[in-house]
Amino acid sequence: MKDREEILVLEDVWKVYRMGAVDVMALRGINLRITKGEFVVVLGPSGCGKTTLLNVIGGIDNPTKGKIIFNGRDVSRLDETGMTYHRRKNIGYIFQFFNLIPTLTARENVMLAAELVDNPRGVDEVLDIVGLLDRASHFPSELSGGEQQRVAIARALVKNPPMILADEPTGSLDFKTGIKILKVMKEINLKEKITFILVTHNSIIAEIADKVVYLKDGEVERVVLNEEPLSPDELEW
Amino acid sequence: MISLLNLKVIRDIKAKKGMFVAVTFIVFLGVMLFSSFYMSYLNLKATYETYYEESNFEDVSITLTEAPSNIVREIKKIDGVVEAEGRLKVKASVEIERSDIRLYLITLPEKPEINKLYFVEGEYYPKNSKSILILKKFADYHGISVGDFVKVKVNEDVLNLRVTGLVYSPEFIWIVEEGEYFTTPRTLGIAFVPEQTLREIYGDRINEIKIITSGDDEEVLSKCLNRLKNYNILNFYTGENQPSKKLLQLDLDGFRQLAILFPSFFLLISIFAVYVLQTRLVREQMGNMAVMMALGISRREVLYHYIKHPLAIAIVGGIAGNITGYMIAVLLTKEYTAILNLPYHIAEFHSDVIIMGFVASFTPVISGFIAARNASKLEIARVMRGIVEVKKESFIEKYLEKFSSSTLIKFSIRNLFRNRKRTAYSIFSVVASLMLIMVSMVFVDAVDFSMDLMFNKALNYDLDVRLSGYESQDFLKEIKSIKGVIEAYPVLSSFVIIEKEGEMRAVSLFGMENQNLYRVYDGSGNIHLMPPKGILFPKAMAKNLSIVKGEKVYLLTERGKKSIEIYDVVEIILSPSAFTSLEELQRTIGVDGFNQVMISIEDGEEERVKNILEDDERVLRVDTIEGYREDIMQLMGFFYVFIFFSLLFGASLGFASIFNTTTVNLLERSREIATLRMIGYTTKEISITLAVENMIIGLMGVILGLPLAYGMARLYFMSFESELYYLPLIIYPRTYIATIILVFVILVISLLPGIRYIKRMEIDRITKEFVS
Incomplete structure (x- = not known):
């Protein structure tokens, strides 16, 4: 891969939390390079630092030490406002528990994100991509778990971000629905060339990734490139 | 050892200390206001009653033009009369620092049995001595002490009397002087002298009879009036209607009303506040409770557990409110009685009020119980599966949303309909807060309006000259010729009894020409000219006597009974009097002259002209308009302190209750807010959506609250209205504007902790939390 294709570079990233009298080293010198359009799966057991890694990439938290270069710009020392605008312009989020606003319809939940950027994608267009256009006027309580997660994907997509971060997106879904969601994500990744970083503890999901980052005790244990990633349809767990 | 569930109660409260403190504060304010006002009411009542009882206060009083002193012997023979004393009350003046101050001299027997004086210093004088007893406040104001000699001018005589005592009299707790707005020690004194002192000047006669009865005061009064029918009766009343006592009673009624009305607001709000808080707590902990119930905790234990939170609020609010209320009641009683002519105050610990206050503090437990009962009825399996919030859009929401194209604002509007009970409670809190704030401010408007009307429109003179007798136009010419006098108009003032169908009322009647120095305004700010015939009559008194415009009534004057027409019934502000033309009054009471002159003076000449007039023997006293204003403003001091606290309580109520709902709303939506922040919304943008919600609540509260506040102010003012006052x-536009601004400021301030919370929230943790 050439440097110009890199969307994200992490150089010696550390994150240390102070918990009472103890310093907890959540990330210990992470070095990582992610290229544009890659589907990356970060894999590791609970407490290995997966979410912390996602937080520092997504601009929710600043690293204690090290550099995070996003599209050639150092985002590791941004202030509160800077981090908010980084999230607004560059990042789409997908959560384990969907986190839709219950008082807004599917369309309105997507619109809420669309209103954040100057040139959003069409709300109906992204709902169509995730296959939910016909359910757009339903409230979250009227949608199944899988449908809610698809709305969440549409919400992430509508801002047209170069990168989408997904934290255990299938964690609260059954197997079949989980596969469907992964399929939607993978299709978007392939068609729209949007970089995905998916955090999970489910090692099976790693099969669909272009790159798998194994985390252990806050360190990158190894990075494996998948020459021939599987289609989500081929997964089983 | 504390049980784990009780420990959980403590920890729940600790975890939401801001909200618990806010709700407890509302309960505290309610109980504190109740116990302080109610105890003050009881303290003042006990003080007055004790003093009246100790002094053997009159049951009946009759004022006559004059009568021989032996008439009292006849009165004593009347069935039902236990004791009767005759006395002479005359107008006099006392010279203080070369200025004559008005003084009422009242004769007393050696040891009076009725209206006994309370001695701060000294004792009853020896019979026939050249002594004088002076009312304590008057003595204090003018620096008079026991042992001093004072020069008293009475009926052309000058008496040099030794002050032998400083006293309080139960008749003059609140000094009410006819024809005056307010009476202060600055301009009027009350003093008592031995009977012999005035007998030497006026002969053996009396003009007042004070009576103690054994039963029905009205019946005894009637018998006495019958016995005295050959004398010219000027005024009479039973003890309950004695002007000073009646004013005190009106005041006491006001205290009692406040003691019920104000706290009711707070306790009512606290019911809703506890409901909101406890419902939120229960909903938040439903998952945990379901687990605990699955493990074997009974529904009854859950019910008991969740009722402990409101119980804690009630106990803390009740104890703190009662303690503070008691302390305030002691202070309030002390300060209030200090304004009046009272020798002491009684500030007791009223255990019954404390118990009532404590019981009242438990009112929010009712709503706490509802929330606790809901918790105890939870369906374990359903809760464990997770409860999904179901949303259906209402017609109003759709309509409101048309005004906004922003999804974020839509989010705000929908949140209002999300928990309708809570939104209704928030609106109700704003309404209650607005009502308290506005009613307090309306009092300021009414006083400002009255002051403005009096001192900038109605009373345009500089000096009010009271004369010793009736004077003619020659005297007026003399006054007009004094250098510096711009205008001078004669006034004839008289204290008369109005009679209609056996009902009688004493009223000050002023006769004057239509001129610019003294104009009669009504409560709406309209001028009323002196009628060519008949009198302008105060509305409150007309209402009580069922007097209507155009009818004829009788005036009992010093010169007999005269018929007069009611030209118009007018709402005359502050101290209601009756008015007529100078000629009409002169004709009616048979006087050819006037006894008062109003003068306007050139700038800088006031003091000089005043001195000239004060040196004139025909002049009883000269009052300045500035003096009136100062007296009134001094009296208003206590009133403004009261208004300030009333405003403070109203604002506190609004803040505490809105803060409570805003915080509950925020906590309930913390996940959504964290998500909004996660996807890129700034704290400012999210704060604006919260502000929009609060502003809509504020707007609804204002729309509903303003007419209600107006209605409450009207009721309140009506309850204060009397023949004496x-x-x-009047509500100025500034009051509406200031109230609305204040309400919105409270709404913004109550948002601030929430905004702080949004800034500090751990968005990554919250978005990852399991949703039950």
Whole structure:
């Protein structure tokens, strides 16, 4: 891969939390390079630092030490406002528990994100991509778990971000629905060339990734490139 | 050892200390206001009653033009009369620092049995001595001490009397002087002398009879009036209607009303506040409770557990409110009685009020119980599966959303309909807060309006000259010739009894020409000219006597019974009097002259002209308009302190209750807010959506609250209205504006902790939390 294709570079990233009298080293010198359009799966057991890694990439938290270069710009020392605008312009989020606003319809939940950027994608267009256009006027309580997660994907997509971060997106879904969601994500990744970083503890999901980052005790244990990633349809767990 | 569930109660409260403190504060304010006002009411009542009882206060009083002193012997023979004393009350003046101050001299027997004086210093004088007893406040104001000699001018005589005592009299707790707005020690004194002192000047006669009865005061009064029918009766009343006592009673009634009305607001709000808080707590902990119930905790234990939170609020609020209320009651009683002519105050610990206050503090437990009962009825399996919030859009929401194209604002509007009970409670809190704030401010408007009307429109003179007798036009010419006098108009003032169908009322009647120095305004700010025939009559008194415009009534004057027409019935502000033309009054009471002159003076000449007039023997006293204003403003001091606290309580109520709902709303939506922040919304943008919600609540509260506040102010003013006192209900636009601004400021301030919370929230943790 050439440097110009890199969307994200992490150089010696550390994150240390102070918990009472103890310093907890959540990330210990992470070095990582992610290229544009890659589907990356970060894999590791609970407490290995997966979410912390996602937080520092997504601009929710600043690293204690090290550099995070996003599209050639150092985002590791941004202030509160800077981090908010980084999230607004560059990042789409997908959560384990969907986190839709219950008082807004599917369309309105997507619109809420669309209103954040100057040139959003069409709300109906992204709902169509995730296959939910016909359910757009339903409230979250009227949608199944899988449908809610698809709305969440549409919400992430509508801002047209170069990168989408997904934290255990299938964690609260059954197997079949989980596969469907992964399929939607993978299709978007392939068609729209949007970089995905998916955090999970489910090692099976790693099969669909272009790159798998194994985390252990806050360190990158190894990075494996998948020459021939599987289609989500081929997964089983 | 504390049980784990009780420990959980403590920890729940600790975890939401801001909200618990806010709700407890509302309960505290309610109990504190109740116990302080109710105890003050009881303290003042006990003080007055004790003093009246100790002094053997009159049951009946009759004022005559004059009568021989032996008439008292006849009165004593009347069935039902236990004791009777005759006395002479005359107008005099006392010279203080070369200025004559008005003084009422009252004769007393050696040891009076009725209206006994309370001695701060000294004792009853020896019979026939050249002594004088002076009312304590008057003595204090003018620096008079026991042992001093004072020069008293009475009926052309000058008496040099030794002050032998400083006293309080139960008749003059609140000094009510006819024809005056307010009476202060600055301009009027009350003093008592031995009977012999005035007998030497006036002969053996009396003009007042004070009576103690054994039963029905009205019946005894009637018998006495019958016995005295050959004398010219000027005024009479039973003890309950004695002007000073009646004013005190009106005041006490006001205290009692406040003691019920104000706290009711707070306790009512606290019911809703506890409901909101406890419902939120229960909903938040439903998952945990379901687990605990699955493990074997009974529904009853859950019910008991969740009722402990409101119980804690009630206990803390009740104890703190009662303690503070008691302390305030002691202070309030002390300060209030200090304004009046009272020798002491009684500030007791009223255990019954404390118990009532404590019981009242438990009112929010009712709503706490509802929330606790809901918790105890939870369906374990359903809760464990997770409860999904179901949303259906209402017609109003759709309509409101048309005004906004922003999804974020839509989010705000929908949140209002999300928990309708809570939104209704928030609106109700704003309404209650607005009502308290506005009613307090309306009092300021009414006083400002009255002051403005009096001192900038109605009373345009500089000096009010009271004369010793009736004077003619020659005297007026003399006054007009004094250098510096711009205008001078004669006034004839008289204290008369109005009679209609056996009902009688004493009223000050002023006769004057139509001129610019003294104009009669009504409560709406309209001028009323002196009628060519008949009198302008105060509305409150007309209402009580069922007098209507155009009818004829009788005036009992010093010169007999005269018929006069009611030209118009007018709401006359502050101290209601009756008015007529100078000629009409002169004709009616048979006087050819006037006894008062109003003068306007050139700038800088006031003091000089005043000195000239004070040196004139025909002049009883000279009052300045500035003096009146100062007296009134001094009296208003206590009133403004009261208004300030009333405003403070109203604002506190609004803040505490809105803060409570805003915080509950925020906590309930913390996940959504964290998500909004996660996807890129700034704290400012999210704060604006919260502000929009609060502003809509504020707007609804204002729309509903303003007419309600107006209605409450009207009721309140009506309850204060009496024959002795009238304050118009005036609400300036500034009050509406200030109230609305204040309400919105409270709404913004109550948002601030929430905004702080949004800034500090751990968005990554919250978005990852399991949703039950």
